[in-house]
Amino acid sequence: MYLEEECLPLSGIQHIAFCPRQFALIHIECQWLENALTFDGRTMHDSTDDPFSYEARGTVLITRAVPLVSTKLGIYGVADVVEFRKCDFGGVSLEGREGLWRPYPVEYKRGRPKQDDRDAVQVCAQAMCLEEMLGVRVDEGALFYGKTRRRQVVKIGAELRARVEYLAGEMHRLYDGGVTPPPHKTAACESCSLAEVCLPGIASRRSSKGYLGVSTLEEPRK
Numbered sequence: 001m002y003l004e005e006e007c008l009p010l011s012g013i014q015h016i017a018f019c020p021r022q023f024a025l026i027h028i029e030c031q032w033l034e035n036a037l038t039f040d041g042r043t044m045h046d047s048t049d050d051p052f053s054y055e056a057r058g059t060v061l062i063t064r065a066v067p068l069v070s071t072k073l074g075i076y077g078v079a080d081v082v083e084f085r086k087c088d089f090g091g092v093s094l095e096g097r098e099g100l101w102r103p104y105p106v107e108y109k110r111g112r113p114k115q116d117d118r119d120a121v122q123v124c125a126q127a128m129c130l131e132e133m134l135g136v137r138v139d140e141g142a143l144f145y146g147k148t149r150r151r152q153v154v155k156i157g158a159e160l161r162a163r164v165e166y167l168a169g170e171m172h173r174l175y176d177g178g179v180t181p182p183p184h185k186t187a188a189c190e191s192c193s194l195a196e197v198c199l200p201g202i203a204s205r206r207s208s209k210g211y212l213g214v215s216t217l218e219e220p221r222k
Ligand code: SF4
Pocket: 018, 019, 020, 021, 022, 025, 182, 183, 184, 185, 186, 188, 189, 192, 193, 194, 195, 198, 199, 200
């Protein structure tokens, strides 16, 4: 269990799932290079980040830019969209609405589904935050991909939950120790927004800060 001030950005889950060094460069060294992939992704998120947006579609209520926190995992963040789906049991009561409603997180991504699980762990982490905040079970969420314009269902199962718990623990282990793992060149490096900072071909360097003309942020980004 973590104090709220000890919590780390939920988005770190996707970064550490992709590459622990990328997580450290972004969230510990606060370095960020914007490439076409991250720019498009941010533009897409901007269109959903309206905290006043609220929409009802039949038995589904749609809320946007929903704040999230889990002191068990030690993470906080914002969900692009949380749908509340009417249900007979196992949901929550909502002010001004009859019946019970089950939360269903939906994360928006540019591009296509990935080979790895970085997007799925992000949705699972959101679901686990909602469970802790609302006291209900969340068994499913979804990813929406801009390239395919399709949703992909994410089952919030035991294996994925265990993966999120492990990754959240690793985030805190690296962050608390101020550890930036050394580069490890893989195929993933080709699509990595931090490849120019990381220089994955140089295996011995542990910290890259100050090497290139990169932006240094006051706060790690979502
Ligand atoms: S370039 Fe490769 S090793 Fe470096 S942060 Fe990106 S994915 Fe990780």
